[in-house]
Amino acid sequence: MKTKTDVDYLFEPRAVAVIGASQNTAKIGYRVVENIVRRGYKGQIYPINPKGGEVLGLKIYPDLSAVEGDVDIAVITIPARFVFDAVKECAAKHVKHLVIISSGFSEVGNAEEEREIAAYAREHGMRVLGPNIFGIYSSAVSLDATFGPGGILPGRVAIITQSGALGIAMIGKTAAESLGLSVLVSVGNKSDIDESDLLEYLANDEATKVIFLYIEGVKDGDRLVEILKRVTRNKHVIVVKAGRSKRGAMAAASHTGSLAGADEIFDSIMRQCGVLRAENVQEAFDWARFLADVPFPKGKEAVIITNGGGIGVMTTDACEKYGVDLYDDQAVLKETFAPVMPSFGSSKNPVDLTGQATAEDYERAMEAALANDDMHAVLSLYCETALFDAGELVPVLRNEYQRYKGKKPIVFSLFGGEKVEIITSKLRKEGIPVFADVYDAVSCLGALYRSWHNSNTPADEPEEIQIDVLAVEAILDRAREDKRGFLLAGEAQQMAKVLGLSMPRSILARNLDEAVHAAEKIGYPVVMKVVSKDIIHKSDAGGVALDLVNQNEVIDAYQAIMRSCREYKADALIQGVEVVEMVKPGVETIIGARQDASFGPIVMFGLGGIYVEVMKDVAFRAAPISRREAHAMVSDIRSYPLLLGVRGEKRKEIDGIVDVAMKLGALIDRCRDITDIEINPLVVYEHGQGVKAVDVRILFQTTREVR
Numbered sequence: 045m046k047t048k049t050d051v052d053y054l055f056e057p058r059a060v061a062v063i064g065a066s067q068n069t070a071k072i073g074y075r076v077v078e079n080i081v082r083r084g085y086k087g088q089i090y091p092i093n094p095k096g097g098e099v100l101g102l103k104i105y106p107d108l109s110a111v112e113g114d115v116d117i118a119v120i121t122i123p124a125r126f127v128f129d130a131v132k133e134c135a136a137k138h139v140k141h142l143v144i145i146s147s148g149f150s151e152v153g154n155a156e157e158e159r160e161i162a163a164y165a166r167e168h169g170m171r172v173l174g175p176n177i178f179g180i181y182s183s184a185v186s187l188d189a190t191f192g193p194g195g196i197l198p199g200r201v202a203i204i205t206q207s208g209a210l211g212i213a214m215i216g217k218t219a220a221e222s223l224g225l226s227v228l229v230s231v232g233n234k235s236d237i238d239e240s241d242l243l244e245y246l247a248n249d250e251a252t253k254v255i256f257l258y259i260e261g262v263k264d265g266d267r268l269v270e271i272l273k274r275v276t277r278n279k280h281v282i283v284v285k286a287g288r289s290k291r292g293a294m295a296a297a298s299h300t301g302s303l304a305g306a307d308e309i310f311d312s313i314m315r316q317c318g319v320l321r322a323e324n325v326q327e328a329f330d331w332a333r334f335l336a337d338v339p340f341p342k343g344k345e346a347v348i349i350t351n352g353g354g355i356g357v358m359t360t361d362a363c364e365k366y367g368v369d370l371y372d373d374q375a376v377l378k379e380t381f382a383p384v385m386p387s388f389g390s391s392k393n394p395v396d397l398t399g400q401a402t403a404e405d406y407e408r409a410m411e412a413a414l415a416n417d418d419m420h421a422v423l424s425l426y427c428e429t430a431l432f433d434a435g436e437l438v439p440v441l442r443n444e445y446q447r448y449k450g451k452k453p454i455v456f457s458l459f460g461g462e463k464v465e466i467i468t469s470k471l472r473k474e475g476i477p478v479f480a481d482v483y484d485a486v487s488c489l490g491a492l493y494r495s496w497h498n499s500n501t502p503a504d505e506p507e508e509i510q511i512d513v514l515a516v517e518a519i520l521d522r523a524r525e526d527k528r529g530f531l532l533a534g535e536a537q538q539m540a541k542v543l544g545l546s547m548p549r550s551i552l553a554r555n556l557d558e559a560v561h562a563a564e565k566i567g568y569p570v571v572m573k574v575v576s577k578d579i580i581h582k583s584d585a586g587g588v589a590l591d592l593v594n595q596n597e598v599i600d601a602y603q604a605i606m607r608s609c610r611e612y613k614a615d616a617l618i619q620g621v622e623v624v625e626m627v628k629p630g631v632e633t634i635i636g637a638r639q640d641a642s643f644g645p646i647v648m649f650g651l652g653g654i655y656v657e658v659m660k661d662v663a664f665r666a667a668p669i670s671r672r673e674a675h676a677m678v679s680d681i682r683s684y685p686l687l688l689g690v691r692g693e694k695r696k697e698i699d700g701i702v703d704v705a706m707k708l709g710a711l712i713d714r715c716r717d718i719t720d721i722e723i724n725p726l727v728v729y730e731h732g733q734g735v736k737a738v739d740v741r742i743l744f745q746t747t748r749e750v751r
């Protein structure tokens with residue numbers, strides 16, 4: 045028998061108290077007791093109300109201390125102002141979990157009391173779900189302790205929602221869609237228990253095969269990433285996140301920050317974790333219902349069977365969009381399907397049975413595809429025709445589905461009039477994956493393939509990257525003595541050295557003579573940049589000169605820089621200029637890392653120049669990252685083919701980018717007082733010729749925080 049953890053008792057309580065249980069059928073305190081009783085909860089039920097009496101045949105206890113047995117969870121349905129006292133009573137009774145339905149806490153500005161309750165509960169060995177939630181449903185013990193409409197079907201899908209109202213609406217919706225649930229829970233204000241705690245339980249819950257998370261905002265994202273990576277190894281995890289807009293992105297401290305719409309980060313990190321992101325709740329429901337019953341495919345190649353060329357073509361498009369490969373061995377296709385179709389049909393994939401196809405033709409074609417081990421999934425499409433009654437298809441689809449559902453993924457799409465719609469809805473109610481739109485059907489198959497790919501990819505751990513944290517902190521500390529939260533050019537050079545990044549050669553020159561010598565030493569062409577802690581935006585101040593090819597140009601540029609900088613800021617303390625090797629052109633990329641408000645340390649990569657400014661072609665990962673994840677991040681950007689080499693160009697130094705990404709990931713993870721790192725540009729040369737960090741910018745807190 046498995047030993048129960050903390051959270052187990054939340055989902056498998058042996059006894060439930062309802063504090064605020066009411067005889068008044070209009071009250072939430074009545075609805076909760078009613079749902080618990082009607083659902084057939086297997087444990088003890090203790091309604092609590094100082095008025096006493098009976099509700100639904102159960103004795104009402106005046107208070108918790110009057111209850112003789114132990115209580116695992118207390119569902120609290122009394123006004124906010126009485127909640128803390130009730131929590132104290134729960135502590136005295138050694139209750140394990142508090143499910144606080146009551147509103148009136150941080151969501152209306154009463155954060156202080158909410159914090160106090162959560163802290164008090166933890167001190168007394170209790171965990172808090174809520175407040176401001178609709179309750180909890182758990183099929184393990186047939187518990188519906190919500191004030192929802194009832195009628196939840198037991199099943200294999202767990203739903204965790206941040207929105208209570210949406211959660212309640214989902215109760216009815218799941219029942220209408222015949223979607224069976226193992227768990228339904230809202231996290232509300234997340235004063236204590238959050239999605240990560242719930243995922244810990246669900247990871248080991250045998251009844252749960254699919255987890256659907258509705259999220260609005262992420263707190264404590266590094267923990268969520270860690271647990272999601274684990275859970276997606278053996279469960280399908282689907283997420284819908286509201287708020288795709290840029291609002292909520294952290295204030296941009298650097299260029300990298302300004303690019304980082306919160307949603308793009310969320311999207312990249314969910315992919316990193318193997319989570320399937322659905323566009324909306326309907327898509328999530330479609331996926332959840334499909335994934336709950338379907339086996340993993342044995343391979344990548346699907347077959348489309350259709351009676352209409354048009355929907356066949358559309359489905360082919362949808363397969364490309366959702367990453368579903370089509371079986372393509374023409375000889376085998378002909379051999380398999382020619383005997384079961386009219387002579388004018390097409391056995392190419394899509395297999396077109398033509399508008400003349402009968403229900404028997406469908407049956408024979410599906411049977412041929414389903415029985416062939418090299419055809420790994422079947423998409424069966426039907427366009428209504430006048431030649432046979434669509435109703436004749438029902439037993440065919442049902443039989444084929446029942447026979448093969450444990451063995452091979454099958455999805456159906458039926459398109460037509462009222463009769464077809466009735467059939468579709470009837471088969472869906474039976475749990476058969478039938479869709480009106482081919483895109484919806486293929487989207488389900490695409491989700492399955494992504495999940496399959498994820499679970500087939502061996503788990504990997506970021507390799508240990510050696511970072512000399514003491515040397516890093518020493519550089520930061522010297523800047524802090526100067527009351528700076530950013531590095532000057534020379535310090536950035538030192539940092540690059542500590543990290544083992546290749547930067548252009550550079551020499552600090554304090555006067556014109558030194559500048560000329562430095563240029564001679566480095567070799568032409570050179571770049572010259574002003575060095576002053578009072579001038580951060582050097583180009584704006586006229587403090588940068590590029591492509592200086594001889595001594596005269598160096599002299600002219602030096603004088604011009606000094607003049608413009610004085611005009612820009614008369615009292616600026618100018619230490620001199622930095623003379624830098626002018627780097628050879630290559631592919632300009634941008635690579636950065638920062639502390640994200642939601643996910644903690646993250647790494648970012650994109651193509652530089654106009655790509656980053658206009659096209660925002662960037663990808664993110666939660667740090668630290670493994671070599672494989674770093675590669676995945678680099679290949680995620682739309683312009684990745686440029687790095688692979690287009691039009692006869694050679695492949696670029698992708699491994700060099702990966703190395704830099706891993707180093708920045710390790711640095712931002714280990715040194716949490718560094719808030720932003722940006723290398724812009726990181727110039728990438730042909731394979732074998734390395735990468736060069738032209739400009740390294742680092743922002744950090746002026747007070748130290750070492751982990």
Ligand code: ACO
Pocket residue numbers: 063064065066067068071072073092093094095120121122123124126130145146147148176177178207208209212230
């Ligand atoms: N112990 C036990 N019972 C008590 C106690 C106590 N300490 N104090 C009061 N009670 C009883 C009351 O006497 C009453 O019983 P009665 O009907 O026999 O008189 C019962 O508990 C409920 O108390 P009321 O004062 O009647 O409160 P009411 O039921 O109107 O409201 C509630 C309580 C539902 C918790 C309300 O304050 C609230 O927060 N509502 C919002 C809930 C919500 O929406 N949560 C988020 C869900 S998610 C979403 O967004 C949909």
